[in-house]
Amino acid sequence: MLDASGSLVGQRKLVHKRFKRIYGEFGWGWKRVGQLPMRDQPLLSAVVSYGQKTTFLTKSPTDQFPEIEKAFGMLKADQSGQENVFTAICQVMSLWGHYRNKQGRQIMLVAITDEAGDDHGAPLEVAINRCRRKGAKAYVIGPAAPFGARKGYVPYVAPENGKTYQLPVDLGPDAAIPSLVRLPFWFSGPQYNRPPLSSGFAPYALARLVTETGGIYFMSKMTTMAGLTPLGQYDAAAMRPFExxxxxxxxxxCLKDIAKRPLRMAVYNASIASRQYQANSTPQLNIRVTPGNFKQVASDAQKSVAESGLMIDQILQAYPRGIENAYANELSPRWRVAFALSYGRLLAQKVRCMEYNYACAQLKNDLTPQDVSSKSNHWIFRPDSKLNYAAPFKKVAAEATRWLETVVNEAPGTPFAVMANRELKDPLGLKVIQRYVPPVQRRPGRPNAVATPNRPRVLFANKKRKNTPPPAPKPPKPPKLPRL
Incomplete structure (x- = not known):
C-alpha cells in the first residue's frame, strides 16, 4: 500500500527499483523442495495506492511479478494533499478479506507513508476491527512523530521565485492527548519546532493500528524528504518505559480514563492552557539608552516579561495545590516525566521573567541622567549562576532546577531529557553588564554662505518630456505551493 502524495515520488521510485529483490526474498519463484507439500501459489501480492481516494493497481492478488512491477509504473501522484490510509485499509479488507476465509491464507498489509494519515478516528477503528476479524496484520514503514506536536515542516524551493517555503505536514501526534506545555526557550539554542524534535515513537493512529493487529511499525527516514525528519535518535531500550x-x-x-488521576489531568490541562496563554520568547538582551529615554526603554523592556509572567501564571493554575503528592503516587514513567518537565520549565521561565523584570526596575530607579550620560548607556544581559535581582524567588528557582534534573535522571536518552537539558543549559539568574559608549560626535557643518543681494531672475518654462516613465511592474504572482 503506497502513499500517492507528491512528497513520496522519489521514494516510490526507489521502492520500485528494489521491489524485485524484496519480493524474491518473500518467496517469488519458490519451488517444491523434496517431499514438502507446497501450494502452487505460496505468495500472492497486490499493489494499492492511496491519497484522497484508493486505487487498486492490480485487479487481484497475484504471484506474477511482471503484473506487480507493472502496477508500480501505473501509480499516479495524488495532488490533493490527503492521505486516507485507514479508509484504504478498510477497502482492501472488504475486497480481499475473503482470501482468509475461502483459501485459509494469512493476510499481511504493508503501508509505506511519510505522514500520520488524515482519516484517523472512525476509519481507524473500522480498519482495526476488519483486520482483527480476518486475522490480518498491519505493518507500516513511516517516520517518527514529532515530540509534543502534530506538524512537521518540509523545505520547498519554489521554481517561480527561488524562495524556500516551509510546508506543514501531519506527522503526529505521538500520543492520544497532548501532555507537554508549549513554551519558547530563552537565549541561543534550538527551539525544537522547525525542524521538530523526534518523539522516538510512531504517529499515534498508525501505532495503534499495528499494535491492535499484531504488526510492527518500522521507523524509517526513507519515507521523508530532506528536512522533514524530526531531530533526535534514541535507544529503543531507553525509550520503552515511556511508550x-x-x-x-x-x-x-483517554480523557475519561485520566479524569480519575489528578496528576495526569493537571498535565493535560496545563498543555491545553499553554496553547491559549502563549509566553514571549527571549526579551531584549542588548539595550542602548540615552539620558532622555532610559527610564522609558527600561519600562518597555519590562512589559515583555511581565506579559510572559502573566501567561505562565495562568498556565500554572492547572496544577492544584499538593500536586507533588500526586506525583509520588503516579506509577507511569511517561506521565511522571511529562509532569516534571512541564512543571519545571514553567517555574524556570517564571524565575527568568522576574529576574529580568527586577533588573530593569533597578536600572531605571538607581541610575540618573548624569550616570547614563557618563558611564552607563549600554546594558548587556547575560545568564548568571545566582539570582542577583529577584531574591524572593530563590526557592522557586531551586524547585525548578530540581524538577528538571529529575527528568534528566529518570529519563536519560529520551526527548524529555533533551528538553530538560535545553532549559538547564542557561542558569536562571542574570547579570547586567553596564558599559558606556561615547555618542558619535557630529561633524560641524559648513558656515552659512554670505547672503547675496536680491537679483532679478529670468524664469524659463520647462520643456514637456516626451518619454513618460514606464508603468510600475506588476507584483509577481505568488508561487503555487504543493499540498503534501
Whole structure:
C-alpha cells in the first residue's frame, strides 16, 4: 500500500527499483523442495495506492511479478494533499478479506507513508476491527512523530521565485492527548519546532493500528524528504518505559480514563492552557539608552516579561495545590516525566521573567541622567549562576532546577531529557553588564554662505518630456505551493 502524495515520488521510485529483490526474498519463484507439500501459489501480492481516494493497481492478488512491477509504473501522484490510509485499509479488507476465509491464507498489509494519515478516528477503528476479524496484520514503514506536536515542516524551493517555503505536514501526534506545555526557550539554542524534535515513537493512529493487529511499525527516514525528519535518535531500550498507551480509541476515551488521576489531568490541562496563554520568547538582551529615554526603554523592556509572567501564571493554575503528592503516587514513567518537565520549565521561565523584570526596575530607579550620560548607556544581559535581582524567588528557582534534573535522571536518552537539558543549559539568574559608549560626535557643518543681494531672475518654462516613465511592474504572482 503506497502513499500517492507528491512528497513520496522519489521514494516510490526507489521502492520500485528494489521491489524485485524484496519480493524474491518473500518467496517469488519458490519451488517444491523434496517431499514438502507446497501450494502452487505460496505468495500472492497486490499493489494499492492511496491519497484522497484508493486505487487498486492490480485487479487481484497475484504471484506474477511482471503484473506487480507493472502496477508500480501505473501509480499516479495524488495532488490533493490527503492521505486516507485507514479508509484504504478498510477497502482492501472488504475486497480481499475473503482470501482468509475461502483459501485459509494469512493476510499481511504493508503501508509505506511519510505522514500520520488524515482519516484517523472512525476509519481507524473500522480498519482495526476488519483486520482483527480476518486475522490480518498491519505493518507500516513511516517516520517518527514529532515530540509534543502534530506538524512537521518540509523545505520547498519554489521554481517561480527561488524562495524556500516551509510546508506543514501531519506527522503526529505521538500520543492520544497532548501532555507537554508549549513554551519558547530563552537565549541561543534550538527551539525544537522547525525542524521538530523526534518523539522516538510512531504517529499515534498508525501505532495503534499495528499494535491492535499484531504488526510492527518500522521507523524509517526513507519515507521523508530532506528536512522533514524530526531531530533526535534514541535507544529503543531507553525509550520503552515511556511508550504511549495505545489502547485508547479516541481522545475522549483517554480523557475519561485520566479524569480519575489528578496528576495526569493537571498535565493535560496545563498543555491545553499553554496553547491559549502563549509566553514571549527571549526579551531584549542588548539595550542602548540615552539620558532622555532610559527610564522609558527600561519600562518597555519590562512589559515583555511581565506579559510572559502573566501567561505562565495562568498556565500554572492547572496544577492544584499538593500536586507533588500526586506525583509520588503516579506509577507511569511517561506521565511522571511529562509532569516534571512541564512543571519545571514553567517555574524556570517564571524565575527568568522576574529576574529580568527586577533588573530593569533597578536600572531605571538607581541610575540618573548624569550616570547614563557618563558611564552607563549600554546594558548587556547575560545568564548568571545566582539570582542577583529577584531574591524572593530563590526557592522557586531551586524547585525548578530540581524538577528538571529529575527528568534528566529518570529519563536519560529520551526527548524529555533533551528538553530538560535545553532549559538547564542557561542558569536562571542574570547579570547586567553596564558599559558606556561615547555618542558619535557630529561633524560641524559648513558656515552659512554670505547672503547675496536680491537679483532679478529670468524664469524659463520647462520643456514637456516626451518619454513618460514606464508603468510600475506588476507584483509577481505568488508561487503555487504543493499540498503534501
Amino acid at each position: 504511549p498507551d495505545y489502547s485508547y480509541a479516541s481522545p475522549a476515551d
